[in-house]
Amino acid sequence: xxxxxxxxxxxxxxxxxxxxxxxxxxxxxxxxxxxxxxxxxxxxxxxxxxxxxxxxxxxxxxxxxxxxxxxxxxxxxxxxxxxxxxxxxxxxxxxxxxxxxxxxxxxxxxxxxxxxxxxxxxxxxxxxxxxxxxxxxxxxxxxxxxxxxxxxxxxxxxxxxxxxxxxxxxxxxxxxxxxxxxxxxxxxxxxxxxxxxxxxxxxxxxxxxxxxxxxxxxxxxxxxxxxxxxxxxxxxxxxxxxxxxxxxxxxxxxxxxxxxxxxxxxxxxxxxxxxxxxxxxxxxxxxxxxxxxxxxxx
Amino acid sequence: xxxxxxxxxxxxxxxxxxxxxxxxxxxxxxxxxxxxxxxxxxxxxxxxxxxxxxxxxxxxxxxxxxxxxxxxxxxxxxxxxxxxxxxxxxxxxxxxxxxxxxxxxxxxxxxxxxxxxxxxxxxxxxxxxxxxxxxxxxxxxxxxxxxxxxxxxxxxxxxxxxxxxxxxxxxxxxxxxxxxxxxxxxxxxxxxxxxxxxxxxxxxxxxxxxxxxxxxxxxxxxxxxxxx
Numbered sequence: 001x002x003x004x005x006x007x008x009x010x011x012x013x014x015x016x017x018x019x020x021x022x023x024x025x026x027x028x029x030x031x032x033x034x035x036x037x038x039x040x041x042x043x044x045x046x047x048x049x050x051x052x053x054x055x056x057x058x059x060x061x062x063x064x065x066x067x068x069x070x071x072x073x074x075x076x077x078x079x080x081x082x083x084x085x086x087x088x089x090x091x092x093x094x095x096x097x098x099x100x101x102x103x104x105x106x107x108x109x110x111x112x113x114x115x116x117x118x119x120x121x122x123x124x125x126x127x128x129x130x131x132x133x134x135x136x137x138x139x140x141x142x143x144x145x146x147x148x149x150x151x152x153x154x155x156x157x158x159x160x161x162x163x164x165x166x167x168x169x170x171x172x173x174x175x176x177x178x179x180x181x182x183x184x185x186x187x188x189x190x191x192x193x194x195x196x197x198x199x200x201x202x203x204x205x206x207x208x209x210x211x212x213x214x215x216x217x218x219x220x221x222x223x224x225x226x227x228x229x230x231x232x233x234x235x236x237x238x239x240x241x242x243x244x245x246x247x248x249x250x251x252x253x254x255x256x257x258x259x260x261x262x263x264x265x266x267x268x269x270x271x272x273x274x275x276x277x278x279x280x281x282x283x284x285x286x287x288x289x290x291x292x293x294x295x296x297x298x
Numbered sequence: 299x300x301x302x303x304x305x306x307x308x309x310x311x312x313x314x315x316x317x318x319x320x321x322x323x324x325x326x327x328x329x330x331x332x333x334x335x336x337x338x339x340x341x342x343x344x345x346x347x348x349x350x351x352x353x354x355x356x357x358x359x360x361x362x363x364x365x366x367x368x369x370x371x372x373x374x375x376x377x378x379x380x381x382x383x384x385x386x387x388x389x390x391x392x393x394x395x396x397x398x399x400x401x402x403x404x405x406x407x408x409x410x411x412x413x414x415x416x417x418x419x420x421x422x423x424x425x426x427x428x429x430x431x432x433x434x435x436x437x438x439x440x441x442x443x444x445x446x447x448x449x450x451x452x453x454x455x456x457x458x459x460x461x462x463x464x465x466x467x468x469x470x471x472x473x474x475x476x477x478x479x480x481x482x483x484x485x486x487x488x489x490x491x492x493x494x495x496x497x498x499x500x501x502x503x504x505x506x507x508x509x510x511x512x513x514x515x516x517x518x519x520x521x522x523x524x525x526x
Contacts, residue, residue: 251434251435255377255395270336270357270358271336271376272335272357274336276335285374285392287414290415
């Protein structure tokens with residue numbers, strides 16, 4: 001199974017409350033995905049020359065201040081880290097490759113969840129309500145987000161295997177479904193020099209699409225190539241710095257419903273995650289068609 | 299009229315009431331269910347002649363396995379509405395998601411809007427009337443019963459169908475294996491008229507075409523070389 005949710009808030013005044021609007025959406029998908037949950041949210045951008053690095057520690061007690069001191073000592077900067085439970089966000093002007101190399105060397109137990117200028121990412125094991133409470137999802141603000149509740153069917157239950165998945169910067173993907181050829185996709189991409197962090201099938205789809213877009217395809221072209229290459233069932237919801245995009249496999253094996261309202265666009269696997277949204281009775285409700293790309297711009 | 303609010307009771311409590319207490323009560327012939335909010339299995343397993351109005355959008359399996367009840371959903375429904383229905387009526391005022399009326403054995407399923415994929419899959423005697431269009435792979439392995447589609451049909455309509463009959467008013471994107479268009483007879487026009495009347499849709503039966511199984515799949519054909 002698995003549940004997906006997406007929310008794009010058009011009404012500027014409501015963006016401060018996007019976390020509160022989203023929380024019942026994510027919890028509404030608990031039966032579809034009780035073992036892990038995750039969220040990628042697009043908020044205020046950092047400065048042009050800065051990047052945000054979202055990091056995860058598996059350790060119950062972790063000395064983030066030491067990380068801050070070590071980072072400052074190594075790079076000679078005064079960058080700060082913001083801690084939130086097992087996550088930390090590091091904002092720095094140091095080049096991404098240097099930061100990634102240093103983290104791998106000095107803090108091998110930390111996982112790098114995402115890099116970008118607008119996107120923060122959270123993912124962890126536990127019920128959606130537990131994960132949301134751990135990281136204070138209800139306090140988040142931003143323009144748009146994608147969320148996921150996971151019922152693992154093909155790989156382990158760990159924070160790294162939870163969705164969203166990301167590759168590149170300010171781009172992420174959540175997936176409801178299963179792929180039957182993730183290993184052949186992986187082998188193909190590994191020949192292109194692309195590395196993998198997990199054995200999760202969604203990571204293969206994520207890296208495939210990011211690779212195509214890095215090679216110059218736009219999202220539509222990349223997804224059309226995805227229809228040729230990805231074998232299996234999928235409803236994919238993607239977030240970029242200024243849009244949400246959704247696509248379903250040719251058999252529409254996995255559900256999705258959209259509510260378009262003057263104030264927001266909300267997407268979920270099922271209507272029960274949309275029922276609480278303000279004035280949803282006046283929203284345009286519809287099911288996305290199979291093999292069609294839907295894009296909503298911020 | 300009795301009113302049951304799903305903000306106050308659970309679906310399990312609702313269905314236990316509908317199954318166990320309601321049939322023994324005198325007088326209750328009509329009830330409404332408030333705040334369905336996309337919850338699953340609302341009024342599934344009914345076995346009593348009662349009118350039920352669901353005021354809002356239902357989730358999966360609304361009115362599943364229905365026997366005798368007349369259920370109206372004043373909104374949309376998720377997957378598998380009226381799946382395996384035995385008798386009675388389920389009417390959806392909005393649209394229905396995938397597998398509407400799947401495996402249904404009897405009764406009438408009316409969907410005023412569109413349905414998604416696999417409508418009437420493996421139907422076994424149910425009558426389905428769709429006011430809008432139906433998605434791909436509808437009527438797959440349909441064994442018995444009738445389906446009237448006032449709009450268009452998607453890809454692979456009636457793939458591997460048996461004795462069921464479909465009447466389509468709009469365009470058919472493609473027919474599935476062994477499904478074929480056939481001439482309408484007087485009995486077909488009468489059947490469409492009667493089913494449209496049941497649903498309250500006003501179309502001319504002359505606008506419909508008949509789709510049924512060519513029955514070439516009934517026996518194994520070793521020479522077909524897996525090409526059907």
